[in-house]
Structures are given as structure tokens and as C-alpha cells.
Amino acid sequence: DAGVIQSPRHEVTEMGQEVTLRCKPISGHNSLFWYRQTMMRGLELLIYFNNNVPIDDSGMPEDRFSAKMPNASFSTLKIQPSEPRDSAVYFCASSWGVRAKNIQYFGAGTRLSVL
Amino acid sequence: LAKTTQPISMDSYEGQEVNITCSHNNIATNDYITWYQQFPSQGPRFIIQGYKTKVTNEVASLFIPADRKSSTLSLPRVSLSDTAVYYCLVGANDMRFGAGTRLTVKP
Numbered sequence: 494d495a496g497v498i499q500s501p502r503h504e505v506t507e508m509g510q511e512v513t514l515r516c517k518p519i520s521g522h523n524s525l526f527w528y529r530q531t532m533m534r535g536l537e538l539l540i541y542f543n544n545n546v547p548i549d550d551s552g553m554p555e556d557r558f559s560a561k562m563p564n565a566s567f568s569t570l571k572i573q574p575s576e577p578r579d580s581a582v583y584f585c586a587s588s589w590g591v592r593a594k595n596i597q598y599f600g601a602g603t604r605l606s607v608l
Numbered sequence: 609l610a611k612t613t614q615p616i617s618m619d620s621y622e623g624q625e626v627n628i629t630c631s632h633n634n635i636a637t638n639d640y641i642t643w644y645q646q647f648p649s650q651g652p653r654f655i656i657q658g659y660k661t662k663v664t665n666e667v668a669s670l671f672i673p674a675d676r677k678s679s680t681l682s683l684p685r686v687s688l689s690d691t692a693v694y695y696c697l698v699g700a701n702d703m704r705f706g707a708g709t710r711l712t713v714k715p
Binding site: 497528535536537538552584586595596597598599600601602 | 640642644646649650651652653654657695699704705706707708
């Protein structure tokens, strides 16, 4: 398996623009996670899907952020409008199996810069 | 939610054994303990997982005492390439990574 695939790897945009990050989880995995990492705040969980259904979105910063998982093989994280403080590395991870022993497999991340 | 506490940073030298301890006083009965490693510009990578006593794989060992309120990740004979941030996570409900432990291996 190719692992968790994220695109794009790098994104540079201007404040106010819409940004869409994409994730393809590992085939057969039933949970998907979106994280954001910055030097100041570390690795933050934004949202968690199980069987394509959002389970916990308490980490989503505000209404400018939205995430979807239309099927088991694809998810998007959208920021509209983007702001400079959204600059970070965004990771997607997927996992399978019993929740109590969840092992997450991470993608390479998308480095977002909002100017 | 089980909360974890780890040292912020540790230094070591090549060839030494490194032990990183994580405290998780509120661990639930069915929670597993999972450790991840993260290199700069990469996503975290699974290292090892355990429930009780000792688990060993080709990368590390994980020691868990009987009360399971802490765990220790042991890295044998570290090299410069083991310089990374190490995270301890407990259970599946606490999917929030803490600050982790920044391990620096010196020559």
C-alpha cells in the first residue's frame, strides 16, 4: 500500500482565498483524522471521522474550516477564507480496528503558507 | 480522557540507551499505550504499542508497570538518526498529541 496520500505537499496562497487540502487514507482503514501542527501549538487534532461520519470536530478552529469525507477513500479539509494565522503543516492520518488500540498512520503533510 | 505527561526534552550520546517515561494516571481499563516518533518535516510514525508488562520490537521496548499509570519507552544504543520528537498516547479517545519529548542524540 502507498500509505496515506496528501495533496498538495505545499500550498502558498493569499489571505482571503479558499484552500482545499486532500487526503486519501490507506485502503481498508475506517477512521480518518486531520491534524494541524505549528511551533507554538504543537500537533492539534482538528476532526476525526469514523466510517465516513464526523465523530469529533471540537478541534476545528472556527467556521472558516470545514471537512468532508464523501467516501472511504477520500477526504478534504477546506479553509474559506484563509488567514495568515492558518499557516501550518496539516497532516491527515488513518487507522483501522478497535478504538482502544488505535494506531494511526500519517501522511507526509501539506505545508500551507497564507500570505 | 487520559492525560499524558512527558519530559519536554532529553539529551543523549550515540550508543547509549535512552529511556523516556510517560505518566498517564487516568488510564482506562481497556486503553492501550502507543508511542510515535516524528522527524522534522514528516508526520508522526508508529513505534510501539502495549497494554501491560513488556513489549519489544526491532526498534524499541516498552515497559508498563502493573498499575499501568506510567510507561517507559526504551531505545537501545541510540544513533544520531534517532534525534526526533517522541509522543506517548493513551487509548483511542485521547487522540490529542501533547508536546512530546524532544530527544537530541549527540556524537
